Each structure stands twice: as C-alpha cells, then as structure tokens.
Amino acid sequence: MNAAPSLLREAPAVPERRRAELLAALAAVLPPEMILSRREDVTPYESDGLAVYRARPLAVLLPRTEQQVAAALRVCHRLGVPVVARGAGTGLSGGAMPHAQGVVLSLARFDRIVAVDPVRCTAVVQSGVRNIAVSEAAAPHGLYYAPDPSSQIACTIGGNVAENAGGVHCLKYGLTLHNVLKLRGFTVEGEAVEFGGDALDAPGLDLLPLVVGSEGMLAIVTEVTVRLIPRPPLACCIMASFPDVESAGAAVAAVIAAGIIPAGLELMDKRMTAAVEDFVHAGYDLDAAAILLCESDGTAEEVAAEAAHVSAVLRAAGATRIERSRDEAQRLRFWSGRKNAFPASGRISPDYLCMDSTIPRKRLAEVLRAIEAMEQTYGLRCANVFHAGDGNLHPLILFDANDPDQLRRCERFGADILETSVALGGTVTGEHGVGIEKLNSMCVQFSAAERALLGALKRAFDPGELLNPGKVIPTLHRCAEYGKMTVRRGLLPFPHIPRY
Amino acid sequence: MSTTVHEDAALARLVDQVRGAAADGRALDIRGGDSKRFLGGARRGEPLALRELAGISSYEPTELVVSARAGTPLAELQAALHAAGQHLPFDPPCFAPGGTVGGMVAAGLAGPARAAAGGVRDHVLGITLLDGRGDCLSFGGQVMKNVAGYDVSRLMAGSMGVLGVILEVSLKVLPRPQAERTVVLDAGEAEALALMDGWRRRPLPIQASAWHAGALWVRLAGAGAAVQSAAALLGGRPLDGGADAWAALRDHRHGFFSAAEAGAAPLWRLSLPAGTPPLGLAGEGFVEWGGCLRWLRTPAPAQAVQAAAQRVGGHAWRWAGEGPEAERLAPLNEVLLRLHRQLKRAFDPQGIFNPGRLHPAF
Numbered sequence: 001m002n003a004a005p006s007l008l009r010e011a012p013a014v015p016e017r018r019r020a021e022l023l024a025a026l027a028a029v030l031p032p033e034m035i036l037s038r039r040e041d042v043t044p045y046e047s048d049g050l051a052v053y054r055a056r057p058l059a060v061l062l063p064r065t066e067q068q069v070a071a072a073l074r075v076c077h078r079l080g081v082p083v084v085a086r087g088a089g090t091g092l093s094g095g096a097m098p099h100a101q102g103v104v105l106s107l108a109r110f111d112r113i114v115a116v117d118p119v120r121c122t123a124v125v126q127s128g129v130r131n132i133a134v135s136e137a138a139a140p141h142g143l144y145y146a147p148d149p150s151s152q153i154a155c156t157i158g159g160n161v162a163e164n165a166g167g168v169h170c171l172k173y174g175l176t177l178h179n180v181l182k183l184r185g186f187t188v189e190g191e192a193v194e195f196g197g198d199a200l201d202a203p204g205l206d207l208l209p210l211v212v213g214s215e216g217m218l219a220i221v222t223e224v225t226v227r228l229i230p231r232p233p234l235a236c237c238i239m240a241s242f243p244d245v246e247s248a249g250a251a252v253a254a255v256i257a258a259g260i261i262p263a264g265l266e267l268m269d270k271r272m273t274a275a276v277e278d279f280v281h282a283g284y285d286l287d288a289a290a291i292l293l294c295e296s297d298g299t300a301e302e303v304a305a306e307a308a309h310v311s312a313v314l315r316a317a318g319a320t321r322i323e324r325s326r327d328e329a330q331r332l333r334f335w336s337g338r339k340n341a342f343p344a345s346g347r348i349s350p351d352y353l354c355m356d357s358t359i360p361r362k363r364l365a366e367v368l369r370a371i372e373a374m375e376q377t378y379g380l381r382c383a384n385v386f387h388a389g390d391g392n393l394h395p396l397i398l399f400d401a402n403d404p405d406q407l408r409r410c411e412r413f414g415a416d417i418l419e420t421s422v423a424l425g426g427t428v429t430g431e432h433g434v435g436i437e438k439l440n441s442m443c444v445q446f447s448a449a450e451r452a453l454l455g456a457l458k459r460a461f462d463p464g465e466l467l468n469p470g471k472v473i474p475t476l477h478r479c480a481e482y483g484k485m486t487v488r489r490g491l492l493p494f495p496h497i498p499r500y
Numbered sequence: 501m502s503t504t505v506h507e508d509a510a511l512a513r514l515v516d517q518v519r520g521a522a523a524d525g526r527a528l529d530i531r532g533g534d535s536k537r538f539l540g541g542a543r544r545g546e547p548l549a550l551r552e553l554a555g556i557s558s559y560e561p562t563e564l565v566v567s568a569r570a571g572t573p574l575a576e577l578q579a580a581l582h583a584a585g586q587h588l589p590f591d592p593p594c595f596a597p598g599g600t601v602g603g604m605v606a607a608g609l610a611g612p613a614r615a616a617a618g619g620v621r622d623h624v625l626g627i628t629l630l631d632g633r634g635d636c637l638s639f640g641g642q643v644m645k646n647v648a649g650y651d652v653s654r655l656m657a658g659s660m661g662v663l664g665v666i667l668e669v670s671l672k673v674l675p676r677p678q679a680e681r682t683v684v685l686d687a688g689e690a691e692a693l694a695l696m697d698g699w700r701r702r703p704l705p706i707q708a709s710a711w712h713a714g715a716l717w718v719r720l721a722g723a724g725a726a727v728q729s730a731a732a733l734l735g736g737r738p739l740d741g742g743a744d745a746w747a748a749l750r751d752h753r754h755g756f757f758s759a760a761e762a763g764a765a766p767l768w769r770l771s772l773p774a775g776t777p778p779l780g781l782a783g784e785g786f787v788e789w790g791g792c793l794r795w796l797r798t799p800a801p802a803q804a805v806q807a808a809a810q811r812v813g814g815h816a817w818r819w820a821g822e823g824p825e826a827e828r829l830a831p832l833n834e835v836l837l838r839l840h841r842q843l844k845r846a847f848d849p850q851g852i853f854n855p856g857r858l859h860p861a862f
Binding site: 432 | 830
C-alpha cells in the first residue's frame with residue numbers, strides 16, 4: 001500500500017468537454033435512467049467491500065440487455081474511457097473500485113436465471129444473479145451450485161467469476177473455475193465472445209481459466225453456464241477442540257494422510273471463537289486454543305463411515321473434545337460461527353481488514369506464530385479463521401479506521417502477513433483477488449519478467465488497457481518504490497521467519 | 501515456484517537453444533517422450549528435447565501436491581503417487597511408453613474419469629515455463645487456492661506447446677478411492693445414453709462410464725459402502741479384466757482404437773454437451789464420459805461431422821486418419837482467432853514454438 005491509499009481519489013479535473021462528450025455519446029445508446037452521473041448518484045459506487053479505497057467515477061451505467069452492454073463498450077472504446085465492471089460490490093480487494101476517469105458498468109440488472117437443465121445438470125444464469133439464487137433455483141431438481149463464498153447471499157455469479165471465488169467446500173468440490181462451463185460476454189471492443197462451451201472442452205486454447213479470476217480486466221461477462229451437482233442426501237459436522245494450534249495443524253494433515261477429503265475443514269483460533277460465540281451461541285469450546293470443524297457429506301452409509309474415521313483420526317491427533325452434529329439444526333449451529341466470523345469481528349472492533357493468503361498446510365503453526373509476533377510489532381490484534389483443508393488463511397486485523405496511525409499500521413501488518421506467506425511457499429491471495437489492495441504484494445510474488453508477461457497477456461485481450469486498468473498488475477515504477485519502502489522500514493524482510 | 505529447476509544444467513541448454521531459435525526465427529518442435537507424435541498438426545522445426553529435465557522435485561502426500569519436471573516419465577510419477585495411496589484423479593492416457601508429465605499437461609487429455617473428476621487443467625496448480633524470449637517464468641504455485649495474477653498455469657493445459665516450454669508443473673493429487681468396482685449392463689446406444697442421463701443427477705459414486713457394441717460399463721469408486729449399494733442398485737455383471745480393461749480403453753489399446761487397418765475411415769473425437777441423444781452419423785461409435793465424449797470411425801465427410809457436433813453445441817476433432825489440415829478441428833470464430841493470435845504473440849513473439857501443432861493459424 002503506497003503513501004496515501006485511503007484518501008478519496010478525486011478525478012484530477014477531467015476536462016468538462018471530454019466528460020460532456022462521453023455522457024452525450026452514452027445517452028445516444030442508453031436510456032437516461034441507465035446512466036447515473038450526478039455526484040450523489042455515483043457516490044454509493046465509489047468503493048466495493050474494501051471501503052478504505054475509494055474513487056468517484058464519471059458515470060455509473062446500469063444496462064439491462066447485452067445490446068446495451070455492447071453499445072456502451074463501443075462508446076467507451078472509441079473515446080478511450082476506462083470501464084470497471086461491478087456485480088454486487090462485495091469484493092474484498094478493491095477489484096471493483098471505480099476509475100476516476102472512467103465509468104462503472106454495473107451488471108446488477110442482469111439478474112435473470114435463464115435456464116436450469118436437470119438432465120445436463122447445468123444452469124444458465126446472467127452475471128448479476130446472486131450466488132445463493134442459483135442453488136435455490138436448482139433445489140427442486142435435487143441439485144445445487146457448490147462454490148459458496150461467505151458472501152453468497154449477496155455476491156453475484158459475475159463477481160465470483162471475476163475473482164474465481166471459493167468458499168468452505170473447495171477442497172472437495174473445487175473453486176468457481178471448476179464449476180463453470182461457459183462464459184458469454186463482450187470484448188473491450190464490444191464484440192460478442194464465448195469462452196469454454198457446453199461440452200467438457202472447447203477447440204483451441206482453453207481460455208476459460210484465464211478469464212475466470214481475471215478481475216474484469218480481460219472481458220465483460222454477461223452470462224455464465226454453471227455446473228450443478230446432486231445434493232448429498234446427508235451432511236454431518238464434527239467439531240474438535242485442540243490445546244494448541246500446532247496440534248490442530250497436525251490434525252488437518254492427519255485427516256488428509258488418512259485418505260479423507262472432507263467436504264469442509266475449517267479452523268478458528270481462540271480469539272475468533274470467543275468473538276463468534278458471543279454472537280451466535282453455538283456452544284464452542286472457549287478454552288480451546290483452536291477449533292476444527294470437519295464436514296462429511298454423502299449417503300448415510302458414507303457419512304457414518306467417514307465421520308467415525310475422522311473422529312478416530314482427530315482423537316489420535318490430540319483433540320481434547322469431539323462433538324458430532326446430531327441433526328441438521330445442530331450442524332448449522334456448528335457452522336453458524338464460522339459463517340459469521342466477519343460480522344462477529346465487526347462487533348469486537350470498529351473496523352477490520354480481512355487478509356487472504358494461502359500457505360502450504362504444513363506451515364500453518366509457523367504462520368500463526370509469525371502473526372502473533374506481528375501483533376506486538378504493529379500494536380494491533382488479529383483473529384484467525386482458516387480454510388484449513390485448502391491452506392487458505394483469513395487473518396482479520398482489528399483496528400479503528402478513524403485513527404490514521406492505526407490504519408497505517410494495519411496496512412503494514414497486512415502486507416507483512418502476505419510477504420510472510422510468499423516466503424513460506426504460499427501466495428498473496430487465495431480467493432479474494434489482487435484488486436488494488438495487493439498490488440504491492442504482487443511485486444514480491446512475481447519477477448519483473450513475470451509481471452511483464454501478465455501485462456502482455458492483458459494487452460492481448462485489451463490492447464488499450466481500458467478494462468479495469470490499474471488493478472492486479474503493478475507497474476515497474478510502483479514495485480521499485482515499494483522495494484525502497486520495505487528497506488526504509490529498517491527491518492530484514494520477513495523478520496518473523498527463523499533463519500538458519 | 502522451484503529453485504531446483506532454475507539451477508539445472510539441462511535448463512541452461514534449453515534456454516540457449518530457445519534464445520538462439522528466437523534470434524534466428526527458427527521453429528522448435530518441443531519433445532517429451534514422443535508418445536503423442538500422431539496428435540495435432542504436422543510437426544516441424546528442430547527438436548527441443550525435454551527428457552533430460554526430469555525428476556519429481558517435491559511430493560508431500562499430506563499437502564495433496566506433487567511437483568515434477570516436464571521430462572519426468574508419467575509412469576514414474578504415477579508409481580510414486582501409487583506408493584503413497586494417491587493418484588491423478590483425471591486418469592491421463594499413456595499412448596506409448598515414455599509419455600512425460602510435460603506432455604500430459606501440454607496435450608491436456610484426461611481419461612475415462614474426466615466427467616466425474618475434472619480434467620488436466622482442473623488439477624494444475626502451478627507451472628514454470630520458458631517463454632519465446634527464453635525467460636524462465638513461474639505462475640501459480642503449490643497451494644490449492646491462488647488467484648494472484650491471471651491463471652497462466654492452467655492455460656498451459658492443452659496448449660500443445662504453442663505458448664511456451666513447460667519446465668516444471670505442480671499438480672493437485674487425491675487419495676485413491678477406497679473401493680472400486682465395474683458393472684456391465686446390456687444396452688443399445690440410445691438406452692445407454694438415457695441411463696447415464698438419469699444417473700447424472702443422482703448422488704451415485706459413478707467415476708467413469710463407457711458404451712460400445714451393446715455393452716455399458718460403469719465404474720463405481722468411493723467409500724466401500726457407497727460402491728456396494730450403488731452396484732446393487734445398478735445391477736449388471738462384473739467386467740472381465742476390470743481395471744486392465746479400463747486402462748486399455750484409456751490408452752487406446754482397445755480393439756476399437758487399435759485395430760484400424762490401413763485405409764480405414766478417419767477416427768473422430770466428438771465432445772458434446774451432456775444429454776445429447778445419438779447423432780445418427782454413419783460409422784462405428786464408442787461413448788465415454790456419460791455421453792459427453794463420442795468416438796466415431798466414419799467415412800462421412802468432415803463438414804458433416806463438424807456440423808453435427810456444432811448443431812448440438814459441441815465440437816469435433818479428427819483424431820486420426822487422412823484429411824485436409826483445415827478440417828481437423830472445428831474452426832475458431834473471428835474474435836477467438838484474433839485473441840489466440842494475440843496471446844501467441846504475447847508469449848512467443850517470434851512464433852518459434854510448435855507452429856501449427858494446435859491450430860493451423862499459429
């Protein structure tokens with residue numbers, strides 16, 4: 001994060017003539033109610049879920065049809081105006097933060113479920129459809145859409161595609177990419193394009209994995225064909241307490257070593273357990289240093305066998321208390337704390353910053369110890385939830401945004417966690433995306449040549465760099481500046497890692 | 501991703517050869533085990549041999565990740581996984597001894613478990629590659645979830661080497677199923693397709709299915725109890741040869757694939773949406789992937805085969821047999837073709853890697 005990240009990015013005086021030209025050209029292709037340009041109308045769009053980074057766009061467009069999207073893109077392309085696509089704005093990395101000289105292209109009105117096909121086991125949905133609505137539409141057929149990011153009641157499929165969103169069931173059921181067959185949308189020039197297909201492969205290069213997770217920088221997606229899977233007849237959750245994070249981390253490895261791939265495997269540390277217990281009263285063990293939640297799903301026979309196996313493995317790994325959900329209500333109660341970890345953190349702190357790094361699972365205890373040391377270094381508290389099965393860590397740094405010094409320390413704390421994760425063999429983002437938040441951390445994870453290739457790849461789709469410019473790929477200059485800043489802090493890089 | 505590959509002397513030679521070829525604009529023909537030489541467009545250019553860049557660089561079963569250099573024999577990787585009770589869930593084919601890990605990713609072909617377990621791409625976690633400038637680049641990593649930057653590593657799966665030279669790859673692996681069992685049912689093609697359509701939406705542990713000449717094979721895999729109850733539900737009889745019969749099908753040693761005489765009709769690979777009824781094309785067929793993959797040996801003209809697949813939302817690829825190169829693959833539309841060309845330039849500005857191997861245009 002650079003010098004003054006948290007200030008509202010005012011448009012550096014866009015010439016009034018240019019602004020007028022843009023609005024007139026858009027008015028020629030979109031009805032007036034689909035163009036917001038007054039200050040008070042565009043202000044609600046100035047950030048996404050990462051509200052500390054804001055910018056006010058020239059206009060917000062709310063098209064309803066593909067023709068309108070294509071026409072708006074053609075106008076912006078002709079006039080060289082940046083376009084930032086937006087779903088529900090729940091993203092946590094500033095990926096949908098507007099461009100001060102650009103427009104926001106909201107796909108919120110693309111909210112139609114086009115078709116649910118119970119024979120193919122697919123659903124065709126517009127990109128503004130909410131994640132949970134897909135599973136609701138598929139439910140009468142005994143099917144569902146597996147990826148379940150914690151914001152699933154609000155976030156859209158289009159946003160999930162942009163971020164390659166995950167959730168708590170990824171280890172067994174995969175990420176968004178693994179559950180999407182086809183994307184329909186438009187190039188920056190406004191030409192219709194499809195990636196993937198209705199079959200299991202498509203001719204040519206497989207561009208689907210490139211566009212999924214591209215944070216709105218390669219194309220605008222208007223329609224998504226997702227894979228639906230049969231809902232398992234039964235699910236059961238096992239909750240286990242551990243006296244220290246080391247044994248909890250070892251228990252995760254032991255479950256996998258036993259040949260078990262649970263439907264979900266989540267870890268919460270003591271601070272997080274206390275925060276959520278206060279909020280949801282799920283009956284968590286408040287004395288445990290860490291709690292593991294392990295879900296089994298399948299037929300009744302499968303669940304019975306797997307749950308017994310998991311319990312035995314966890315007991316052997318040193319669990320001090322093991323509880324198995326007796327019924328659906330109790331299973332949901334066990335999960336309620338994990339699912340409410342973010343709002344519960346909002347109750348114990350005025351603000352929190354949710355980080356999202358992934359590490360090799362075996363480094364879990366190490367990274368948690370490093371974070372503990374950072375709490376001292378930066379004088380801030382941190383609560384941890386962890387998609388333990390995937391090695392995806394979500395430290396929540398607690399701070400008060402009204403105190404500029406706390407915000408600064410919080411940002412450094414976050415960057416330190418990301419750099420530590422890279423040093424431990426991990427990555428700066430597991431499922432939230434780079435957006436604007438992790439641009440500096442990209443300098444740490446990728447070499448100049450690798451960043452240059454990412455840039456060339458971007459220009460292969462978008463030669464003028466108009467789609468969500470300034471996100472994901474840091475400039476050389478930015479990385480050079482960040483390098484200096486890291487040295488200026490007067491510390492060795494990664495001071496928390498033991499050196500041999 | 502890995503420092504080991506960067507330190508390799510074999511890598512230094514590859515870098516020199518790539519830089520030399522780029523300077524002179526010479527085509528390179530990337531070779532692993534040469535087990536898929538029949539696949540794709542005609543090969544040209546000077547061989548770039550990957551066999552020396554071999555070996556499993558890291559494997560920790562509890563991390564569910566294995567990293568191996570491109571020239572590692574696939575059989576060696578599979579043996580290491582097998583010893584730890586794990587496997588590559590996508591069940592990759594091996595058409596001749598000596599097939600390599602790099603070739604497996606570059607060809608992007610999955611075996612009978614594709615519909616249930618996902619494809620090669622779905623299991624790629626990270627890659628180290630040489631681009632057309634001779635720069636050694638790493639994308640992705642050894643962790644399950646990673647959205648830092650565009651997903652270059654998965655783009656490499658099925659790219660047939662046209663974007664860069666795969667040096668090392670990290671793959672997600674899984675425990676082998678506790679139980680496995682195949683049942684065979686007697687059914688005509690339409691009936692077999694209808695049965696598979698009905699099973700798709702039910703929580704059955706079906707890991708693979710195949711139909712040929714009146715017999716529908718169904719491979720069940722998973723927890724013992726689930727396999728047993730599904731086998732009872734499906735009925736049928738056991739498959740002669742069991743796992744070996746599936747391997748023969750996967751590796752195209754089954755008579756349908758291997759017994760073609762000289763001058764036989766071309767073999768087409770049709771990738772179709774689930775739920776597609778029989779296409780009614782002349783010739784002999786073989787169905788896999790719950791109906792999503794159909795092999796067809798047919799004398800029908802290429803245009804007729806291509807059109808039949810496209811009509812239902814799929815595509816056809818002439819896998820083997822004579823015919824004009826332009827008719828081998830379903831054509832890319834104008835927009836996709838432009839994106840392909842621009843991507844090719846981004847990775848390989850001089851166009852030196854495997855020209856024409858994936859597509860005649862680049």
